[in-house]
Amino acid sequence: MDPDGPARQVPAPTGGAQRGGSGIPGGRRKQRVSMADVARLAGVSSQTVSRVANGHPGVVGATREQVLAAMRELGYRPNSAARALRYGQFNTIGVILFGLASTGNSRTVEAIATHAAAEGYAITLIPIGIPTQDNVLGAFTRMGELAVDAVIVIIEIHLLDAGTVTLPPGVHVVVVDSDAGDRYSVVDTDQAEGARLAVRHLLDLGHETVWHVTGPKTSFAGQRRAQAWRLALEEAGRPVPPPLHGDWSAESGYAAGLALAGEPGCTAVFASNDQMALGLLRAFHERGRAVPADISVVGFDDIPDASCFVPPLTTVHQDFAEVGRRCVQGVLRQIREGGASRPGTELVPTRLVVRESTAPPPTRP
Amino acid sequence: MDPDGPARQVPAPTGGAQRGGSGIPGGRRKQRVSMADVARLAGVSSQTVSRVANGHPGVVGATREQVLAAMRELGYRPNSAARALRYGQFNTIGVILFGLASTGNSRTVEAIATHAAAEGYAITLIPIGIPTQDNVLGAFTRMGELAVDAVIVIIEIHLLDAGTVTLPPGVHVVVVDSDAGDRYSVVDTDQAEGARLAVRHLLDLGHETVWHVTGPKTSFAGQRRAQAWRLALEEAGRPVPPPLHGDWSAESGYAAGLALAGEPGCTAVFASNDQMALGLLRAFHERGRAVPADISVVGFDDIPDASCFVPPLTTVHQDFAEVGRRCVQGVLRQIREGGASRPGTELVPTRLVVRESTAPPPTRP
DNA sequence: CACGAGCATGTTTACGTGAACATCGCGAGC
DNA sequence: GCTCGCGATGTTCACGTAAACATGCTCGTG
Numbered sequence: 001m002d003p004d005g006p007a008r009q010v011p012a013p014t015g016g017a018q019r020g021g022s023g024i025p026g027g028r029r030k031q032r033v034s035m036a037d038v039a040r041l042a043g044v045s046s047q048t049v050s051r052v053a054n055g056h057p058g059v060v061g062a063t064r065e066q067v068l069a070a071m072r073e074l075g076y077r078p079n080s081a082a083r084a085l086r087y088g089q090f091n092t093i094g095v096i097l098f099g100l101a102s103t104g105n106s107r108t109v110e111a112i113a114t115h116a117a118a119e120g121y122a123i124t125l126i127p128i129g130i131p132t133q134d135n136v137l138g139a140f141t142r143m144g145e146l147a148v149d150a151v152i153v154i155i156e157i158h159l160l161d162a163g164t165v166t167l168p169p170g171v172h173v174v175v176v177d178s179d180a181g182d183r184y185s186v187v188d189t190d191q192a193e194g195a196r197l198a199v200r201h202l203l204d205l206g207h208e209t210v211w212h213v214t215g216p217k218t219s220f221a222g223q224r225r226a227q228a229w230r231l232a233l234e235e236a237g238r239p240v241p242p243p244l245h246g247d248w249s250a251e252s253g254y255a256a257g258l259a260l261a262g263e264p265g266c267t268a269v270f271a272s273n274d275q276m277a278l279g280l281l282r283a284f285h286e287r288g289r290a291v292p293a294d295i296s297v298v299g300f301d302d303i304p305d306a307s308c309f310v311p312p313l314t315t316v317h318q319d320f321a322e323v324g325r326r327c328v329q330g331v332l333r334q335i336r337e338g339g340a341s342r343p344g345t346e347l348v349p350t351r352l353v354v355r356e357s358t359a360p361p362p363t364r365p
Numbered sequence: 366m367d368p369d370g371p372a373r374q375v376p377a378p379t380g381g382a383q384r385g386g387s388g389i390p391g392g393r394r395k396q397r398v399s400m401a402d403v404a405r406l407a408g409v410s411s412q413t414v415s416r417v418a419n420g421h422p423g424v425v426g427a428t429r430e431q432v433l434a435a436m437r438e439l440g441y442r443p444n445s446a447a448r449a450l451r452y453g454q455f456n457t458i459g460v461i462l463f464g465l466a467s468t469g470n471s472r473t474v475e476a477i478a479t480h481a482a483a484e485g486y487a488i489t490l491i492p493i494g495i496p497t498q499d500n501v502l503g504a505f506t507r508m509g510e511l512a513v514d515a516v517i518v519i520i521e522i523h524l525l526d527a528g529t530v531t532l533p534p535g536v537h538v539v540v541v542d543s544d545a546g547d548r549y550s551v552v553d554t555d556q557a558e559g560a561r562l563a564v565r566h567l568l569d570l571g572h573e574t575v576w577h578v579t580g581p582k583t584s585f586a587g588q589r590r591a592q593a594w595r596l597a598l599e600e601a602g603r604p605v606p607p608p609l610h611g612d613w614s615a616e617s618g619y620a621a622g623l624a625l626a627g628e629p630g631c632t633a634v635f636a637s638n639d640q641m642a643l644g645l646l647r648a649f650h651e652r653g654r655a656v657p658a659d660i661s662v663v664g665f666d667d668i669p670d671a672s673c674f675v676p677p678l679t680t681v682h683q684d685f686a687e688v689g690r691r692c693v694q695g696v697l698r699q700i701r702e703g704g705a706s707r708p709g710t711e712l713v714p715t716r717l718v719v720r721e722s723t724a725p726p727p728t729r730p
Numbered sequence: 731c732a733c734g735a736g737c738a739t740g741t742t743t744a745c746g747t748g749a750a751c752a753t754c755g756c757g758a759g760c
Numbered sequence: 761g762c763t764c765g766c767g768a769t770g771t772t773c774a775c776g777t778a779a780a781c782a783t784g785c786t787c788g789t790g
Contacts, residue, residue, distance in 0.1 A: 032453075034776055045740045050778055058738060080512040081455065082776035084446035085745050088397075090512070092489070099475060101669075106471035110464065113492040122511055123490040124457070127478040146487055147445040147455070147512055250673035275670055282673045304466075305640055308615035308647045310675050399746055410770045415748055423768060447746035450775050 033074040042070035053078055084147060093331055094148035096126045098155045102248060104189075104301060104320050105154055108176060111324025112152060119332060124148055128155065150331035152176065153184075156220050172334035174327050177221050181345035185334070187326045191221050194316035194350035195228035198270045198298040199236075201314070201352055206360045207268035207296065209238040213256040213280065215272040216247045225272045225300060246272065250279040257283025260295075267295055267361040274299035274306050277313055281357070285310070292359035302353050312355035322348045398439040407435035418443060449512060458696055459489045459513035463520045467613060469554075469666060469685050470519055473541065476689025477517060484697060489513055493520065515696035517541065518549075521585050537699035539692050542586050546710035550699070552691045556586050559681040559715035560593035563635045563663040564601075566679070566717055571725045572633035572661065574603040578621040578645065580637040581612045590637045590665060611637065615644040622648025625660075632660055632726040639664035639671050642678055646722070650675070657724035667718050677720035687713045 035053070039046040044067060051059050052067040053076075059067070070076070084090045093116050100106045113123045124146060150172035175184045202210045212229045215222025226243055233240045244259060246252035253276025260266050261283055271277035277299030281291055289295050291311055299306060299315035306313040326346055334342075400418070404411040409432060416424050417432040418441075424432070435441070449455045458481050465471045478488045489511060515537035540549045567575045577594045580587025591608055598605045609624060611617035618641030625631050626648055636642035642664030646656055654660050656676055664671060664680035671678040691711055699707075 032776095035778095036776080046776085047741080047778075048739060050776095051739090054778080056778095060738060063738080079450070079776050081446050081449035082745090083778085084512070085444070085450050085747090085775090086777045086779085088745075090446065092512075100465070100471045100478070101475060106465045106474075109490075110466060110492060113465070113490045117492060125474070125478045125488040125490055127475060127482060147449070147457075250670045254673050275673075278670055279673045282675050282677070285675045305615045305643055305670070308619050308640075308644045310647050310650045312647070397746095400748090401746080411746085412748075412771080413769060415746095416769090419748080421748095425768065428768080444746050447775090448748085450745090450777090451747050451749090453775080 032079060033076045034079065035076075037074055038067065038070045038076045041074060042067045089149050089335075090147040091120055092122045092124050092148045093328070094124045094126060094146060094151040096128065096151060096153045096155060098128050100127065104318060104323075107320035108154060108324045108327075111321040112327055113324075115325050115328040119328065121149075121328075121332075149335050150174070152327045152331060153178075156218055172331050174330040174334075176323060176327060179220050179224075182343055185330050185342055186345040187323055187330060188345060188347060189221070189318045189320075189323060190347040190349050191224035192228035192231075193347075194300060194318070194352075195225040195270070196232045197350065197352040198300065198316050199229055199232035201354065202268040202270065202296055202298060202358065203232075203236055203238065205268075205296065205358060208265075208361070209233060209241060209268070211241045211260060211263070211266050211269045212243045213246045213253055213260075213269060213271040213276050214243050215276075217245070219248075222248075222272050229270055241266070246276045246279075248273055248275055250275045250282075252276060253279025254283050256280065258287065260284075261287035261289050268298075268358075269295065270298045270300075272300055274301045274303045274309075274313060274315055277306075277315065277357075278309055281309055281311075281313075292357050294362055296358040296361070298352075298358060306353075307355065309357070311357050314355045314358040315353055317351050317353045319348050319350070397444065398441045399444065400441075402439055403432065403435045403441045406439060407431045454514050454700075455512040456485055457487045457489050457513045458693070459491060459511055459516040461491045461493065461516060461518045461520060463493050465492065469683060469688075472685035473519060473689045473692075476686040477692055478689075480690050480693040484693065486514075486693075486697075514700050515539070517692045517696060518543075521583055537696050539695040539699075541688060541692060544585055547708055550695050550707055551710040552688055552695060553710060553712060554586070554683045554685075554688060555712040555714050556589035557593035557596075558712075559665060559683070559717075560590040560635070561597045562715065562717040563665065563681050564594055564597035566719065567633040567635065567661055567663060567723065568597075568601055568603065570633075570661065570723060573630075573726070574598060574606060574633070576606045576625060576628070576631050576634045577608045578611045578618055578625075578634060578636045578641050579608050580641075582610070584613075587613075587637050594635055606631070611641045611644075613638055613640055615640045615647075617641060618644025619648045621645065623652070625649075626652035626654050633663075633723075634660065635663045635665075637665055639666045639668045639674075639678060639680055642671075642680065642722075643674055646674055646676075646678075657722050659727055661723040661726070663723060671718075672720060674722070676722050679720045679723040680718055682716050682718045684713050684715070 035046040035049040039049045042049065044063060048059060048063060049067055049071075050056075052064050053071075080090075093112070095109060095112060097105055097109065100109065109123070109125070116123050126146075152174050154176045156178065173184055175186045177188050178184070178186050180186060199210050210229065210233060212226060214226045217223075229243075230240055244256040246256055253271055256276065257280040260269060260280070269280055271280055277297050280297050284291050284295055284297070291297055297313065299313050300318070302315045302317035306315050326348065330346070400411040400414040403414045407414065409428060413424060413428060414432055414436075415421075417429050418436075458477070460474060460477060462470055462474065465474065474488075474490070481488050491511070517539050519541045521542065538549055540551045542553050543549070543551050545551060564575050575594065575598065577591060579591045582588075594608075595605055609621040611621055618636055621641065622645040625634060625645070634645055636645055642662050645662050649656050649660055649662070656662055662678065664678050665683070667680045667682035671680050691713065695711070
């Protein structure tokens with residue numbers, strides 16, 4: 001497993017200046033330039049180098065210049081492992097997620113990374129191939145050993161509910177899109193509000209009721225949207241049609257659309273995401289059901305493409321950037337206050353973007 | 366900035382067992398459980414703890430059990446900073462990228478993260494908000510200070526061309542989607558082949574020529590596709606229509622589509638990505654140009670949604686997962702062999718996915 | 731002119747881990 | 761019965777950094 005035991009530590013007593021140039025990086029082992037090397041070359045103590053490197057005051061101009069020159073010559077870069085060891089923190093936030101492919105995740109992660117970077121934190125990604133209990137567990141364990149000060153979880157957390165799962169104690173955690181607000185600090189889009197907006201919009205246009213294409217059963221976001229859809233209909237005293245089950249993919253939306261196209265009473269559909277709405281549009285188009293003249297469609301997410309669907313999609317806009325921002329805020333607060341993950345859910349509002357896929361229902365003959 | 370200097374080092378002589386439970390993580394500073402703590406509780410030396418932690422042989426069953434019990438009780442997790450310092454490597458790969466939003470990037474990153482994880486490496490993301498020379502530079506510097514063993518760059522590298530940019534020497538680098546194959550190790554989709562496939566497909570269907578909607582000028586991938594498009598037309602002895610310039614967004618494709626709808630001679634369009642193709646479809650639909658009866662459209666990327674466009678899009682499939690896999694392979698090879706970045710370009714093949722957006726041109730009256 | 735304040739710089743040390751080397755104890759072989 | 765050998769465990773040290781403390785010099789002031 002580690003066949004090179006003794007050869008590893010060659011301490012490169014050759015001076016080190018060879019590394020400075022543009023040449024091939026010496027081949028052998030790590031032995032990156034250390035402060036001591038720089039100090040030796042500059043003729044100062046390593047502490048002075050440290051002071052220069054960190055911009056501490058109390059180093060006179062000439063000395064500083066000398067040190068800087070030595071740094072340049074040797075190509076010195078601070079060793080973050082040593083730094084982290086010294087300081088006890090890594091300036092890194094871990095992100096555990098299921099897949100980057102799903103619409104919102106990549107945008108959330110991007111926002112997280114951006115805001116974290118602005119605060120001087122880097123992002124370490126741990127993807128989970130298949131969201132097995134075991135895999136998630138494993139990721140947490142691995143993450144625990146990883147160089148992170150806090151963790152943001154972007155997985156349907158109820159996958160981890162069963163019994164034994166305990167996030168490593170003492171690790172700051174913020175969870176996205178979850179019902180675990182009673183145990184963790186949760187940031188989420190206000191799914192319920194979004195779904196309600198969609199349903200209300202369609203009812204206000206005069207539709208008798210609204211059909212629904214759900215996300216996968218495993219998705220908490222999808223569940224909440226479906227729940228809010230049902231509630232909005234019930235509050236309005238409307239019949240609740242049986243929901244059709246999708247899996248977020250356009251294909252599944254297409255399948256649902258083919259089924260719905262055969263429902264003569266169906267004049268309005270709320271799809272739990274834009275991809276599935278795209279599938280609906282295709283199905284309705286193929287079946288000769290005009291959107292929005294015969295049937296109205298509302299999506300969820302407001303992906304950039306939605307404005308170029310045929311017809312441009314009315315949808316619920318999610319502010320992924322804001323979700324990411326609040327996640328970072330949340331973990332940073334925990335890190336700085338030193339407190340534990342304070343349970344509670346923060347909701348990011350949504351808004352309805354009305355485009356051309358919705359209209360009043362056709363007048364019934 | 367750091368007002369708690371002296372208070373920091375409280376060595377928690379209280380035993381440490383308090384941390385084990387589920388309670389609030391003590392509040393105070395890091396002082397995570399160290400091997401010494403575990404050793405104390407287990408009544409052994411810290412070296413024995415180390416041996417148990419690393420699965421080294423030479424620890425008798427009873428002792429091992431004792432140590433494991435102590436670990437559990439204290440909630441011990443190894444300190445990766447110390448480990449990294451000791452070993453001189455971090456088991457982490459840095460990924461510098463421009464944006465996660467763009468189609469392929471998130472999928473490439475996901476593949477990178479997955480394969481890296483399989484090899485025991487974590488991924489550290491450094492996003493660059495605006496791809497300024499300065500920002501990229503800054504990211505590299507930061508990355509240099511970061512705890513990474515190698516770096517994968519997913520930015521249009523020609524942004525960094527101007528003069529002074531030198532990646533920190535001795536850092537292993539693989540670049541995605543770049544023309545820097547002469548200086549760095551590059552992995553890329555075979556853009557030229559993909560574009561040629563698209564053009565050939567359309568010409569073979571009988572179209573006189575093929576129009577093109579490009580990506581942004583700053584994109585190397587887009588440039589290569591445009592170049593290959595032009596070349597394929599010239600090789601076939603066809604006229605080369607003026608390319609229309611897009612920016613990857615569906616909206617820009619829509620704008621291009623509106624323009625193209627007014628070109629009576631235009632019967633086939635090759636869009637440099639699927640989003641822009643979507644925009645084309647919308648524009649043609651609005652202008653009453655039937656796809657594919659009147660006009661054929663080919664995209665690039667094969668995003669999952671493409672099969673549900675109206676009509677389903679004929680497009681060039683990119684294997685992002687394979688790109689990610691090769692990136693990881695590349696950096697790992699460099700890390701293990703200890704060599705520098707060996708310049709050269711690895712191309713991942715593409716394939717044409719024919720759906721329903723292409724057909725022979727309408728018979729000219 | 732002497733002495734002390736203040737500042738530039740050097741020295742020591744600890745952070746947590748694990749390799750290398752040291753030690754201790756026990757059983758086997760002579 | 762004594763010693764040798766080996767396996768289990770302990771001790772020392774270095775990794776690179778930076779805080780804390782120590783030193784030594786200069787300049788200002790009485």
